Amino acid sequence: MLTITTDPEVYGPREDSFFLLDTLAHEQLSGRALEIGVGTGVIALNLAHRFHEVVGVDIDPRAVALARENAETNSVTNVHFYFSDLFSSVPGTFDVIILNPPYCPSDGLFPQDLCCDGGPDGRKTIDAFLSRFSEFLAPEGKAYLLQSSLSDIEKTITLLKARDFDCTVLARMPLFFEELAVLRIQHPGFKIHASRYERRNCMTRREEIIQLLLENEMNSLELAHHFKTTKKTILSDLEHIRRSLRNKHEELVVKMPVCNHCGYTFTLTSVKEPSKCPHCNSEWIDPPTYRVVP
Template sequence: MAIYFQNLTLEVDPTVYEPQEDSFLLAQHVNPRRKDSVLDMGTGSGIQALISAQKAFCVVAADVNPDAIKCARKNAAKNKIMNIEFRTTNLFQKIPEKFDLILFNAPYLPAEEYDKAGLAWSGGKEGTDVIEKFLNQTPAHLKRNGRIMLVASNHGNIKRIRAAAKANKLTARITAKKKLFMEELLLFSLRHATI
């Protein structure tokens, strides 16, 4: 299935998360600087990595799903975007470096049982399991003046997200919202807390 967004054409395999409203909310706000190093965690089809790579110095696209990495790599080639490195990894397991900008359209929906495809959307019982693990690991991978853009939902436990950010010395604020029929998507902007 082909998806068209801005100047990109994306093909999405059935085992890969198809860009939807949450993807587009994040994509509309991604604006890396020319010198930035960017990490697109949970890249899926690669939409955020491709948008970032058109401006940023370098981009790493990471996903736990090997099918997503194959799909994102194909989309980069199809759109003639070359400054992306692809890694199959569970969060930061294979990512030692630090970044200026970290993007994550995280699995945020409350669900305890799911299949392989559910890796893209299930955030555990309260919708925050993956987000909390991510926030626990992120400070070590975020440059001093770096920033994080994270998608969540009002169906998840927002208090837990804020608490995880605070526990990891990150400031968190909601910078955009998108109201859907039965849900509100939230875009968090996070940074190292000033000392």
């Protein structure tokens, strides 16, 4: 049993925190974890013994300081708390990512309240998280998101399924004026078609990418996971491939990215990934996918 010191300025452990912890108690967890929005640190600290390392971040420096104090009080040494706005200062990839976000639609009740204010529809932090979490999730990793009916649980499920993520509602809990749910989200099980694709030792990574894209339409993240490298490296490979295939019998075809919020379709002339929609400013953009056509 941990001793968790609270502070009136920092979100203290309550029903949603305990519901998330109870749900995670039934999950198989290991490796390296990231918790976003740690508050007092109650979740990260309670789960610490199940991971070799936990990184906990919060946008509120008071929360980071309190979580560090709670780690020290309980002599937990494998959890490291930092300041970060969502993923802005988060290094590397994680086997597990956890978020209990601020999800109350703003109605003047919680002005500037980092713990509760989720913007006009309650989805500000949720949508920003959904637009980026997959870059930080290991290929076999699992993300856990606590959501409330106040911020449209079904919308999250529909959006994730449209992007082929595997999304399961692990538990639901009715409260007085809302329902809570814990979602488990995993990368789509991408299966590589391999009738012609055969890895040969003498192949360079770029040659191998061409072989893969002759039979598979893939995005840069899927390629990065396949080659165990970064998206940046893959994007530079793709740009090189695009140029080198010009005037040959094959061509790199890019399926343009689409904004999930307003439906705007980008027009790109090189291999790059837009981060914001020029129409509505949303960051939830379906990434471009790539194919090589003979």
